[in-house]
Amino acid sequence: MHVVTTRNMRFLLVLFLLIALVISIFIIAYAPHPAESAPAVANPKFNAMWEYSDKYVNDVPGAGRGFTWGPNSLAVLQEDYQEAPGGKRLVQYFDKSRMELSPDGKYVTNGLLTKELVTGQRQDGDNIFTPLSPSDIPVAGDSNANGGNALAPTYASFQNVISFNPGENTAQAQLNQPITLSIDKAGKTLNLNNPPAKVLIGYYEPTLGHNVPTVFQDYQNLMGQVWNGSSYQKGAVYTDNPTANVFGYPVTEAYWIKANVAGTEKDVLVQLFERRVMTYTPTNPEAFRVEMGNIGQHYLQWRYSGGVPLAVWKPTPDQPIHWHWQLSDEFVYPRDVLPNVTVYDIDGEKTSAETVAKLHALSPDIKVICYFDAGVYESYRSDAGRFPASVIGNADVGWDNSYWLDIRQTDILLPIMQDRIQHWCKDKGFDAIEPDETEVWSNDSGFAITKEQNNFYNMKIAEMAHAAGLSVGLKGNTSETGELWQYFDWTLNEQCWEYDECDNLKSSFIDHGKAVFNIEYNVNPLCSTANSWHMNSARRDLNLVNPTSSKYRYSPCVPDTKNSW
Known part of the structure; x- marks a missing residue:
């Protein structure tokens, strides 16, 4: 268990008694369990379509594929x-898309969203279109809400190369040829002499006249476990007609683009289909090279000028947040409940669903954060047997039975972390997760981990949390906040005043309307500045013990009885 993230080995952490009462977790290997986190689907026909491909992903930890639609209903x-x-x-x-009930109510489609985003013509009837501006949302990579992905082409960038009618912007068949086309944000196309990777064309779709890369062809024809209405069976993940039911026809060629991903510029292969956007990033870990874009989310944002926010907790700096963080002692209800506190951050594995429910019952304002370590191996955790020796590195100095993880091996680690998010956090009713010890690259881990690889791992943890409908906070990584703030809903920092790093938190999270939680162990926070910045700062005991302990210490900059800065 960790309460302090070790950074650059600047100090040795004192040893303390670990009270590790490990709760037995029933791990159901491969067999599905009730889908407690499945979204509320608005119609039986919608539900049948969602369950066909996504029930398995939702029910089976580490299913080995992503969602076709997504685990969250963004809007009905x-x-x-x-x-x-x-x-x-x-x-x-x-x-990943939108479901539509046909006018006669007999069938479900998922809309020609790409056409509307690129042309700006919102379809309000078979022959009725409302003119809007083409979407300026990037088709791949980071959001550009604050200039974080200014280089990437948007949907509007494809206006002069897209096909919606036969004979319009068609291409010649080029089977087995490498893809060399590129496109920039201005819509200018170019043939590259040295493309970023050798990706060959797999087939030619004659309806609108476009070539499709083998990597996308293989993805569309993926076989796996699907739901037939009563049980699982092996079948085509995207149905026996993926063109009609999921992707639509390709409406552009595949183009290499430049896009910022987790704050880092990358080469990405992008192709637009009638109903989806597909991307291939050759530098990604293999399991994440081909992905479906978030066109449903993008369309919602475009159509409703900001869209409907995801139903996750997004605390802001507007008012002080009174919170209690307890890790070295197991949280006991009602012993550890404090007056006026609305946020509890406690160990996810050791806390029961009953305890979380009791905290929620105190007030509709109560939020409960699920703590677990995502960057270190701990031999005393119930899932310790799932970590092969190849991912376990040097000891995390100051913490018994704790070792750094090779977070580059995402194919091994992310399924484990996904199971923790699901079983330790989501299934128990937590509102958010706090993944700790995720700044591995700057520590003596025993692995040659780069900052970029570390940021990628953090980004994927955040994506999994949001896919489960949970809020997620960036723990530590203070020097990386400028690159990571947009992926996280809040941040929890230790000792930024002691190490003169608080400016990073203000310029990233606070200046973008996201809450910052800060704890100091050895010095008092600079409360006048913290309060003027709207940062939730406090002095705490190092071991983060329970409030009845004689070692408990808590001195917040804003008293818990006060609700203004």
């Missing part, structure tokens, strides 16, 4: 459509 709406009864049709938005 009645949208204008002239031919629908009463001029309205039922739609439901997920990260």
Whole structure:
């Protein structure tokens, strides 16, 4: 168990007694369990379509593939459509697409979202279109809300190369040829003499006249476990007709683009389809090289000028947040409940669902954060047997039975972390996760981990938390906040005042409307500045013991009885 993130070995942590009462966790290997985190689906036909491909991903930890639709319902709406009864049709938005109920209510489609985003023509009937501006949202990589992905092409960038009618911007068949085309944000295309990777064309789709890379062809034809309405069976993940039911026809060629991913510029191969966007990033870990873009989320944001926010907790700096952080002692209800506290950060494995429910019952304002270590191996955890020797590195100095992890091996570690998020956090009713010890690259881990690889791991942890419908905080990584703030909903920092790093937190999280939680162990926080910045700062005991302990210390900059800065 960790309460302090070791940074650059600047200090040795004192040893303390670890009270490790490990709760037995029933690990159901490969067999599905009830999908407690499945989204509320608005219609039985929507539900059947969602369950076909996504029930397995939701039910089985480490399923080995991503969601087709997504684990979160972003919005359920009645949208204008002239031919629908009463001029309205039922739609439901997920990260990866949108489900639409046909006007006669008999079948489900997922919309030609790409066409509307690129042309700016919102379709409100079979022959009715409302003109809007083409979308300026990047088709791949980071959000550009604050200039973080200014280089990447947007949907609007593809206006002059896209096909929606036969004979429009068609290409010649080039089977087995390498892909050399590139496109920039201005929509300018170029043939590259030395493309970033050798990716060959797998097939030619004659309907609109476009070539499709083998990497996307293989992805579309993926076989795996699907739900037939009563049980799992092996089948085509994207149905026996992926073109009609999931992707649509390709409407552009595949283009190499430049895009910022986790704050780092990368070469990404992008292809637009009628219903989806597909990306291939050759420098990503193998399991994440081919991905489906978040076109459902992008379309919702475009259509509703900011969209409907994900249903996760996103604390802001507007008012002080009174919080209690307890790790070295198991949280006991009601012994450790404090007056006026609205946020509890406690160990995810050791805390029961019953305890989380009791905390929530205290007030609708209560939020409970699930703590676990994501960058170190701990021999006393219930899932310790899942970590092969190849990922376990040097000892994390100051912590018994704790060793740094090779976070480059995402194919091994991310499924374990996904299971922790699901079983230790989501299934127990937590609101958020605090993944600790994730700044591995700057420590003596025994592995040649780069800052970029470390940022990628952090980004993937955040993605998994959001996929589970949970808020996620960046723990530590103070010098990387400028690159990572946009992926996290808040941050928890230790000793930024002692090490003169608090400016990083203000310029990243606070200046972008996201809450900062700060603890000091050896010095008092500079409360006048913390309060003026709207940073939740306090002095605590190093071991983060329970409030009844004689070693408990808590001196916040804003008293728990006060709700203004």
